[in-house]
Amino acid sequence: MYRLMYISNATVRFSDEELEELLALARENNSKKEVTGLLILKGRTFLQCLEGPKEEVIELFEKIQKDSRHDSLVELIDEDIESRYFPNWSMGYKNINHIDSVSSEKLKNFSLKENINSFDINEISEIFKDFIEVESNVNN
Numbered sequence: 001m002y003r004l005m006y007i008s009n010a011t012v013r014f015s016d017e018e019l020e021e022l023l024a025l026a027r028e029n030n031s032k033k034e035v036t037g038l039l040i041l042k043g044r045t046f047l048q049c050l051e052g053p054k055e056e057v058i059e060l061f062e063k064i065q066k067d068s069r070h071d072s073l074v075e076l077i078d079e080d081i082e083s084r085y086f087p088n089w090s091m092g093y094k095n096i097n098h099i100d101s102v103s104s105e106k107l108k109n110f111s112l113k114e115n116i117n118s119f120d121i122n123e124i125s126e127i128f129k130d131f132i133e134v135e136s137n138v139n140n
């Protein structure tokens, strides 16, 4: 199995409805391909973790990269894995615009950064891990 994480910037302002549609489609597609993961949104910045069978994740990532609703996409991490971070989430979602709704300290620190695009790559895995421990009640 394989895990990939990237950061990108939305080129359009997503309404709640548009975001719900994106998530619904993502969850439907991902379930069929045994892909799981988490999408974090802060302002216009997306941080996404995709995990599952390597070919499926790579194929999906190629599709996502071509999506004109975001750009400035930077791949952060790709690694072979033994186990998933998010086995039960076809695509979890967390909006971190409102700090009060964030329980994970590491994710909180991340979301308080002035420039969300400047961070240590090693930090990212730590943020996801901390998030799983703390926020297991995320909406899926």
Ligand SMILES: Cc1cc2nc3c(=O)[nH]c(=O)nc-3n(C[C@H](O)[C@H](O)[C@H](O)COP(=O)(O)O)c2cc1C
Pocket: 022, 025, 026, 027, 029, 030, 039, 046, 048, 060, 063, 064, 065, 067, 069, 070, 091
């Ligand atoms: C930030 C972002 C994350 C996305 N994540 C997923 C995803 O996890 N799974 C998915 O199928 N599509 C995802 N998409 C949508 C894809 O880019 C693409 O529009 C969609 O997969 C097309 O599905 P279709 O081939 O069924 O029409 C994402 C798009 C954006 C902008």
